[in-house]
Amino acid sequence: MSELTYLTLTQARAGLLAKEFSVDELLEAHISALAAHRDLNAFITETADLARQQAKTAASRLQRGEAGLLEGLPIAIKDLFCTTDVLTTAASHILDGFKPPYESSVTRKLWGEGALCLGKTNLDEFAMGSANVTSYYGPVRSPWTAVGDNVAVVPGGSSGGSAAAVAARIALAATGTDTGGSIRQPAAFCGITGIKPTYGRCSRFGVIAFASSLDQPGAFGRSVEDCALFLEAMAGYDPNDSTSADLPVPDWKSEVGGGVKGMRIGLPREYRVDGMPSEIEQIWQQGASWLKAQGAEIVEISLPHTKYALPTYYIIAPAEASSNLARYDGMRFGLRVPGKNLAETYMKTRGEGFGAEVRRRIMIGTYVLSAGYYDAYYLKAQKVRRRIADDFTQAFEHCDAILTPTAPSAAFRVGDKMDDPVAMYLNDVFTVPSSLAGLPGISVPAGLSASGLPLGLQVIGRPWDEMTCFKVGRAIEQAADFTTLPYGLEAAA
Amino acid sequence: MSYTIEGNTGTWEIVVGLEVHAQVISESKLFSGASTAYGAPPNANVSIVDAGMPGMLPVVNAHCIRQAVRTGLGLKAQINKDSVFERKNYFYPDLPQGYQISQYLHPIVGNGELVIDMPNGESRTIGITRLHLEQDAGKSVHDRSDDATLIDLNRSGVALMEIVSEPDIRTPEEAVLYMRKLRSILRYLGTCDGNMEEGNLRCDANVSVRRRGETAFGTRCEIKNVNSMRFVARAIEYEARRQVDLIESGQTVVQETRLFDAQKGETRSMRGKEEAHDYRYFPDPDLLPVILPEGYVEEIAASLPELPDAKKSRFIADYGVTPYDAGVLVMEQQTAAYFEAVAQGRDAKQAANWVINELFGLLAKGGKDLSETPISADDLGRLLDLLNDGTISGRLAKDVFAIMFETGQSPARIVEERGLKQVTDTSSIEPFCEEVIAANPGQVETYRKNPKVIGWFVGQVMKKTGGKANPAVVTGILQKMLDG
Numbered sequence: 001m002s003e004l005t006y007l008t009l010t011q012a013r014a015g016l017l018a019k020e021f022s023v024d025e026l027l028e029a030h031i032s033a034l035a036a037h038r039d040l041n042a043f044i045t046e047t048a049d050l051a052r053q054q055a056k057t058a059a060s061r062l063q064r065g066e067a068g069l070l071e072g073l074p075i076a077i078k079d080l081f082c083t084t085d086v087l088t089t090a091a092s093h094i095l096d097g098f099k100p101p102y103e104s105s106v107t108r109k110l111w112g113e114g115a116l117c118l119g120k121t122n123l124d125e126f127a128m129g130s131a132n133v134t135s136y137y138g139p140v141r142s143p144w145t146a147v148g149d150n151v152a153v154v155p156g157g158s159s160g161g162s163a164a165a166v167a168a169r170i171a172l173a174a175t176g177t178d179t180g181g182s183i184r185q186p187a188a189f190c191g192i193t194g195i196k197p198t199y200g201r202c203s204r205f206g207v208i209a210f211a212s213s214l215d216q217p218g219a220f221g222r223s224v225e226d227c228a229l230f231l232e233a234m235a236g237y238d239p240n241d242s243t244s245a246d247l248p249v250p251d252w253k254s255e256v257g258g259g260v261k262g263m264r265i266g267l268p269r270e271y272r273v274d275g276m277p278s279e280i281e282q283i284w285q286q287g288a289s290w291l292k293a294q295g296a297e298i299v300e301i302s303l304p305h306t307k308y309a310l311p312t313y314y315i316i317a318p319a320e321a322s323s324n325l326a327r328y329d330g331m332r333f334g335l336r337v338p339g340k341n342l343a344e345t346y347m348k349t350r351g352e353g354f355g356a357e358v359r360r361r362i363m364i365g366t367y368v369l370s371a372g373y374y375d376a377y378y379l380k381a382q383k384v385r386r387r388i389a390d391d392f393t394q395a396f397e398h399c400d401a402i403l404t405p406t407a408p409s410a411a412f413r414v415g416d417k418m419d420d421p422v423a424m425y426l427n428d429v430f431t432v433p434s435s436l437a438g439l440p441g442i443s444v445p446a447g448l449s450a451s452g453l454p455l456g457l458q459v460i461g462r463p464w465d466e467m468t469c470f471k472v473g474r475a476i477e478q479a480a481d482f483t484t485l486p487y488g489l490e491a492a493a
Numbered sequence: 494m495s496y497t498i499e500g501n502t503g504t505w506e507i508v509v510g511l512e513v514h515a516q517v518i519s520e521s522k523l524f525s526g527a528s529t530a531y532g533a534p535p536n537a538n539v540s541i542v543d544a545g546m547p548g549m550l551p552v553v554n555a556h557c558i559r560q561a562v563r564t565g566l567g568l569k570a571q572i573n574k575d576s577v578f579e580r581k582n583y584f585y586p587d588l589p590q591g592y593q594i595s596q597y598l599h600p601i602v603g604n605g606e607l608v609i610d611m612p613n614g615e616s617r618t619i620g621i622t623r624l625h626l627e628q629d630a631g632k633s634v635h636d637r638s639d640d641a642t643l644i645d646l647n648r649s650g651v652a653l654m655e656i657v658s659e660p661d662i663r664t665p666e667e668a669v670l671y672m673r674k675l676r677s678i679l680r681y682l683g684t685c686d687g688n689m690e691e692g693n694l695r696c697d698a699n700v701s702v703r704r705r706g707e708t709a710f711g712t713r714c715e716i717k718n719v720n721s722m723r724f725v726a727r728a729i730e731y732e733a734r735r736q737v738d739l740i741e742s743g744q745t746v747v748q749e750t751r752l753f754d755a756q757k758g759e760t761r762s763m764r765g766k767e768e769a770h771d772y773r774y775f776p777d778p779d780l781l782p783v784i785l786p787e788g789y790v791e792e793i794a795a796s797l798p799e800l801p802d803a804k805k806s807r808f809i810a811d812y813g814v815t816p817y818d819a820g821v822l823v824m825e826q827q828t829a830a831y832f833e834a835v836a837q838g839r840d841a842k843q844a845a846n847w848v849i850n851e852l853f854g855l856l857a858k859g860g861k862d863l864s865e866t867p868i869s870a871d872d873l874g875r876l877l878d879l880l881n882d883g884t885i886s887g888r889l890a891k892d893v894f895a896i897m898f899e900t901g902q903s904p905a906r907i908v909e910e911r912g913l914k915q916v917t918d919t920s921s922i923e924p925f926c927e928e929v930i931a932a933n934p935g936q937v938e939t940y941r942k943n944p945k946v947i948g949w950f951v952g953q954v955m956k957k958t959g960g961k962a963n964p965a966v967v968t969g970i971l972q973k974m975l976d977g
Binding site: 081082088090095098100101102104204205206207208209211212213239240241242243319320322323325326327328329331332333342346366369370371374378 | 541544545546547548549550551552553580582584586589590591592644771773774775778779780781
């Protein structure tokens with residue numbers, strides 16, 4: 001353990017530039033932390049050697065004054081991003097032994113900016129899950145445990161490994177992907193900050209697809225400023241992704257502290273869901289008060305189609321997944337379980353290669369796209385999706401950003417909700433609507449639950465207005481002054 | 494032009510619609526940068542996108558969009574400014590993504606038409622239902638290994654235009670004429686090379702039969718793999734007869750996909766209904782809708798060449814050639830250009846005759862096409878000039894033409910070097926005439942009763958002069974001598 005791992009990404013960057021410590025010192029501190037926290041199962045593949053190799057280049061670039069945005073900073077990559085010659089699994093058995101001969105556009109940018117790759121983090125299989133319990137490589141446990149309880153809690157999902165790695169001070173920052181909440185919800189559960197930018201802000205090229213119209217890479221950090229810096233390095237137009245936007249990437253990190261004075265912050269009345277714990281309601285009101293105190297105006301808004309968001313999401317996402325996952329057929333890469341003939345080889349390979357949740361979603365997706373059901377399910381879901389997006393457009397006529405809880409509860413124990421998929425799906429009730437609308441959303445830690453687990457608040461912005469998310473997020477961060485460390489890390493700090 | 498099948502219970506007619514897959518002429522594939530070159534070693538032209546690797550995304554090739562619009566305009570079709578790529582989902586080893594990207598509900602080209610020219614000079618308009626863009630699949634090779642099927646993904650992702658006709662075709666011959674005309678238009682436009690041998694133009698035929706006079710359609714079968722012009726007619730004839738026999742023996746036609754076996758000349762069932770696919774089409778979320786910018790279609794329209802129909806009308810009007818000859822001349826752009834170069838400032842009907850009968854005759858005999866002709870249009874024109882100004886006779890012109898074809902030499906040089914100039918000088922022709930008259934008193938007697946026999950005398954004199962004498966001059970001299 002070293003206090004170098006307790007720096008924020010921004011602080012570490014400044015330290016390297018000021019030569020307060022070396023790239024090697026910073027990296028070795030993180031590699032030690034990686035080794036010390038293997039019990040979290042946050043990584044599927046560790047790449048310390050790769051990081052050491054990258055560190056040499058980083059050190060010389062720093063020396064020459066040619067540092068990139070993330071020069072010499074150790075980070076982690078969700079194992080959904082393809083990385084050249086490094087095992088890439090999507091946490092699925094079906095990608096056994098798959099080492100891509102290509103690099104995802106986002107990771108290519110990160111290496112170009114000088115980041116060091118500590119490893120590939122665990123996730124829910126094919127990013128399908130909200131607790132990181134569907135991984136073929138086993139569940140990830142959060143570095144947090146509830147007060148008076150030593151049972152592991154989930155880090156959230158699907159980007160659970162990335163969130164746990166950043167929360168446990170193994171990595172300074174990490175990439176995630178968010179389809180219905182897969183960055184924001186684990187950020188909230190792990191007491192860190194996570195941003196899902198506007199759909200199209202980061203390239204999906206080389207990111208293993210779950211639901212193409214929703215998937216969006218994003219960032220985890222231990223501060224809003226870190227997320228802004230990290231996202232700047234990830235984002236940008238990519239001609240290899242037809243859905244990426246040809247827009248310049250703003251200098252978010254410099255304007256994070258711009259404040260909320262004069263902003264109108266909307267609280268959607270439909271987000272007061274039945275059975276929501278009062279501590280969630282309280283932290284939400286607390287957030288609103290903090291912003292009001294800093295000069296924002298709080299307005300009530302309406303997002304009338306909110307209650308249809310989860311069912312809509314659970315039609316569209318599986319539909320796209322059922323088609324996206326057709327390529328895992330045992331023919332060209334990954335697992336192949338031979339059968340007597342072609343059809344049996346397909347069935348055995350896919351039957352054994354995919355876990356239960358993935359199989360469930362493939363079946364749901366296949367069903368909703370089938371002849372005779374397409375209109376009633378998929379087509380209707382697309383129409384509702386349009387309505388949900390329109391809700392947000394109208395709401396943003398009355399406010400500049402929307403404040404909501406990130407998740408309807410704090411993290412739960414590993415093993416809970418496993419027998420009830422719908423209960424699991426409800427984790428994403430506050431994150432799914434903005435995903436369907438393609439909007440940017442950030443989750444910032446705001447406080448602790450009664451059981452001593454982190455609670456997050458979500459700020460949703462207009463399309464391409466990550467800047468406002470960062471400013472509002474920073475205002476909450478300052479007011480919340482969330483400094484509690486996960487249990488077990490306090491002593492080391 | 495009617496085509497009917499006489500059955501045991503009455504007369505039947507056939508209804509045919511064609512679905513043609515035309516490979517787009519483009520350097521790279523529809524959604525990847527891999528080459529489309531034919532004949533590369535297996536799997537040499539495969540990008541990680543074509544191989545369906547995890548995380549790979551398609552990016553549409555703008556050139557292929559342009560080619561589809563160009564083809565649509567050539568078929569006088571409605572161009573849809575908004576079109577959508579969808580996924581057609583099914584499992585097959587030569588389909589790496591597990592889905593084919595195609596267009597379904599919103600194709601880039603809508604209703605159009607194609608005019609076919611019947612040999613009797615009439616024409617018929619066949620409706621075009623739609624044209625859409627889609628990816629080709631790879632190829633499964635079953636015969637290279639005893640225990641494995643090998644996959645070649647070179648074709649995987651190559652852009653195809655699927656061009657669907659209305660069920661307006663009523664005879665096997667019309668189907669062939671449709672294919673020929675479509676191929677001709679595609680080649681004029683430069684959007685498909687029409688090479689059926691390489692599989693760049695493929696045809697599926699939807700065939701049904703009904704009793705003559707009925708207006709409702711019968712149950713159709715789709716015949717796949719009809720990969721030559723010749724097979725189109727044969728497959729339709731066979732399939733129609735099969736359906737008539739089925740119905741007349743009390744059975745029913747099952748809607749199914751059938752394969753044409755060219756060797757046996759028959760169609761056979763490919764898959765039954767129990768294996769019928771549910772393709773689960775839905776818009777491809779990796780691709781944005783294709784929206785054609787303002788002025789895009791107009792700009793392409795302005796760049797279209799003169800197409801076969803317009804050229805044919807012009808040839809008939811401007812050159813006075815017969816509709817049939819005009820149809821032959823405009824089938825290929827190159828032929829039309831060749832003809833025009835020969836006809837320019839000359840007798841166009843004569844030019845058409847020489848191009849179609851003489852040149853095409855020799856080319857066909859040598860198994861060559863026009864691009865390999867040893868006789869340039871200029872030289873053929875000069876030969877006609879020599880013929881028309883009396884320098885050489887019609888008979889010699891054909892000989893000179895044959896020599897030109899063999900040697901590639903200019904007609905003037907051949908005529909000069911071989912002394913083939915026509916003789917018009919009466920004093921050198923008269924001795925031959927005298928000789929022939931003297932040697933054939935019997936024929937002279939016949940001539941008295943029937944002056945038409947003079948033709949026989951002319952022929953004899955021409956033979957004696959090696960064809961070099963001017964026939965008109967010979968006739969004049971003979972007339973004078975015989976009548977005198």
